[in-house]
Amino acid sequence: MEVLQLFISGISQGCVYGLIALGFVLIYKATEMVNFAQGDIMMLGAYVAITFINIWDWPFYWAFPATVLVMAAVGVVLERVLLRPMIGEPHFAVLMLTIGLGFVLRAAAGAIWGNEPRALQTPYVGEVLRLGEAVIGYENLAIIIGTTVLCFLMWVFFRFTRVGIAMQAASQNQLAAFYVGIPVKRMYSLVWALSAAIAAVAGILTAPVSLVDPLIGFVGIKAFAAAIVGGFGSMPGAIIGGLLIGVVEQFAGLYLPPGFADMSAYVLLLVMLVIRPQGLFATMQKKKV
Amino acid sequence: MGNLLELRNIETYYGPVMAIRGVSMDIPEGKIVSLLGANGAGKTTVLKTISGAMEPQKGSVTYAGQPIQGKDPDWVARRGVAHVPEGREVFPFLSVDENLQMGAFSRSDNKIRQDIDMVYSYFPILKDLTKSQAVNLSGGQQQMLAIGRALMLRPKLMLLDEPSLGLSPRLVQEISKIIQRLNSEQGVTILLVEQNAKMALNVGHYGYVMEVGRIVMEDSCARLQQATDIQEFYLGMKEQGVRGRRRWKQRKTWR
Ligand SMILES: Nc1ncnc2c1ncn2[C@@H]1O[C@H](COP(=O)(O)OP(=O)(O)OP(=O)(O)O)[C@@H](O)[C@H]1O
Numbered sequence: 001m002e003v004l005q006l007f008i009s010g011i012s013q014g015c016v017y018g019l020i021a022l023g024f025v026l027i028y029k030a031t032e033m034v035n036f037a038q039g040d041i042m043m044l045g046a047y048v049a050i051t052f053i054n055i056w057d058w059p060f061y062w063a064f065p066a067t068v069l070v071m072a073a074v075g076v077v078l079e080r081v082l083l084r085p086m087i088g089e090p091h092f093a094v095l096m097l098t099i100g101l102g103f104v105l106r107a108a109a110g111a112i113w114g115n116e117p118r119a120l121q122t123p124y125v126g127e128v129l130r131l132g133e134a135v136i137g138y139e140n141l142a143i144i145i146g147t148t149v150l151c152f153l154m155w156v157f158f159r160f161t162r163v164g165i166a167m168q169a170a171s172q173n174q175l176a177a178f179y180v181g182i183p184v185k186r187m188y189s190l191v192w193a194l195s196a197a198i199a200a201v202a203g204i205l206t207a208p209v210s211l212v213d214p215l216i217g218f219v220g221i222k223a224f225a226a227a228i229v230g231g232f233g234s235m236p237g238a239i240i241g242g243l244l245i246g247v248v249e250q251f252a253g254l255y256l257p258p259g260f261a262d263m264s265a266y267v268l269l270l271v272m273l274v275i276r277p278q279g280l281f282a283t284m285q286k287k288k289v
Numbered sequence: 290m291g292n293l294l295e296l297r298n299i300e301t302y303y304g305p306v307m308a309i310r311g312v313s314m315d316i317p318e319g320k321i322v323s324l325l326g327a328n329g330a331g332k333t334t335v336l337k338t339i340s341g342a343m344e345p346q347k348g349s350v351t352y353a354g355q356p357i358q359g360k361d362p363d364w365v366a367r368r369g370v371a372h373v374p375e376g377r378e379v380f381p382f383l384s385v386d387e388n389l390q391m392g393a394f395s396r397s398d399n400k401i402r403q404d405i406d407m408v409y410s411y412f413p414i415l416k417d418l419t420k421s422q423a424v425n426l427s428g429g430q431q432q433m434l435a436i437g438r439a440l441m442l443r444p445k446l447m448l449l450d451e452p453s454l455g456l457s458p459r460l461v462q463e464i465s466k467i468i469q470r471l472n473s474e475q476g477v478t479i480l481l482v483e484q485n486a487k488m489a490l491n492v493g494h495y496g497y498v499m500e501v502g503r504i505v506m507e508d509s510c511a512r513l514q515q516a517t518d519i520q521e522f523y524l525g526m527k528e529q530g531v532r533g534r535r536r537w538k539q540r541k542t543w544r
Pocket residue numbers: 303306308326327328329330331332333334335375484
């Protein structure tokens with residue numbers, strides 16, 4: 001039964017990796033930029049939620065959408081102010097910019113909210129669901145359900161809505177997208193809004209489980225590994241890669257000597273790069289610019 | 290009728306390389322204008338300068354009486370200029386139907402479905418492929434899809450960049466007919482870039498000839514067909530020279 005228990009915790013942790021990975025992949029697919037601040041944007045989302053809920057006493061179910069909206073706006077501002085002027089600059093310059101952005105966000109969070117870990121107050125904390133002998137905390141359940149719902153919404157958005165299809169179009173063939181009149185630059189803003197909003201959801205969901213401090217954004221590194229395992233550029237791949245790393249980590253923690261759990265994500269990444277360098281979901285797509 | 294598009298002394302650069310060296314052209318409303326020239330003459334660059342993919346260093350592009358040089362290509366497209374670039378630039382992982390819907394992205398009227406059916410009436414083959422991903426279409430079908438998608442914009446002006454490239458003679462025939470029908474039935478003004486001079490001169494009303502970034506000749510297509518230079522360099526040479534080149538071009542578009 002311990003196996004089931006571990007598996008569920010792994011899935012729940014993996015969902016968080018997967019959501020952050022999804023943010024990486026969205027931005028990469030659309031703009032060919034890698035946003036290394038993705039984890040720190042999640043951290044910022046968690047703090048915005050803490051501000052609304054713990055400090056301003058807003059009800060959780062209002063604060064949740066409010067946080068997502070605020071973070072979407074933050075995403076747009078970041079894209080407009082920082083990234084758009086970088087169009088056409090070398091990739092490493094953009095990379096350095098987003099790494100620098102991560103430093104700034106961590107320092108700012110420390111200055112505003114302090115470095116002490118804080119817990120986000122949620123209406124569901126402490127409750128558990130029993131599945132035979134396995135016990136799932138409601139906060140873990142919330143992560144799994146939240147991620148599932150979000151993935152479904154994303155699928156509907158990209159598959160069926162006009163704007164979602166246009167975002168796919170712009171990432172598949174940027175030039176052709178311009179020529180049919182799709183406002184490609186606005187699509188970039190939208191992609192940043194979307195990935196910041198997803199990061200915010202990840203932040204809110206994970207905050208009750210792992211306390212919030214300015215450094216929680218470093219899970220972004222594991223999420224990055226998850227995105228690569230999934231085949232950087234594939235959205236389902238990002239989620240599956242996240243789940244895989246989450247589960248492997250749990251079992252490594254039990255069966256391997258201490259310390260291996262934190263390493264296992266990168267071992268998995270290395271193994272993946274050796275046996276299947278294109279990732280789980282190879283994206284055949286070659287970009288035309 | 291007046292000119293829908295006027296280029297005046299356009300100079301366009303790739304970095305330090307001057308690709309267009311002072312080009313002026315008039316595209317009268319409702320006409321088909323052909324632009325001929327060998328590889329590297331600068332035909333594609335002229336189209337890119339019109340549609341806003343490139344900004345001219347000097348000169349002006351006037352469309353429907355309004356200067357449009359230096360505007361973003363999506364802005365220009367939304368004002369009714371549909372650029373069909375060389376190399377069949379479709380959205381590879383969207384279905385044929387979705388590709389056509391994207392052509393109408395900037396429209397908000399309720400005639401979109403109707404126009405998709407209109408495109409299918411021009412290209413009946415596409416109708417059997419509505420659900421297929423564009424990447425799985427043949428080269429000719431992709432070219433039709435690219436033209437059809439441009440039609441979905443309900444353009445006033447269509448810029449066609451070598452639509453006949455790599456197509457069988459039968460398909461070239463078919464595309465020529467469609468270009469003429471679009472012009473006469475839909476009233477679309479067309480600027481047609483071609484290396485296939487025979488086709489371009491048959492289809493067009495008026496023609497320009499480009500060499501290394503300059504316009505070297507212009508006249509009605511009927512008179513251009515009679516000009517000895519043209520017969521020698523563009524119509525005569527077609528048999529060997531352009532064939533070989535065409536095969537090379539085909540590979541280039543694979544990327
Ligand atoms: N991306 C680029 N960078 C630098 N120079 C370029 C680029 N694209 C084109 N050129 C140069 O600009 C000139 C004009 O090119 P352009 O593509 O407009 O010619 P074209 O007439 O369309 O030729 P083709 O028949 O081969 O399509 C050529 O000399 C070419 O070498």
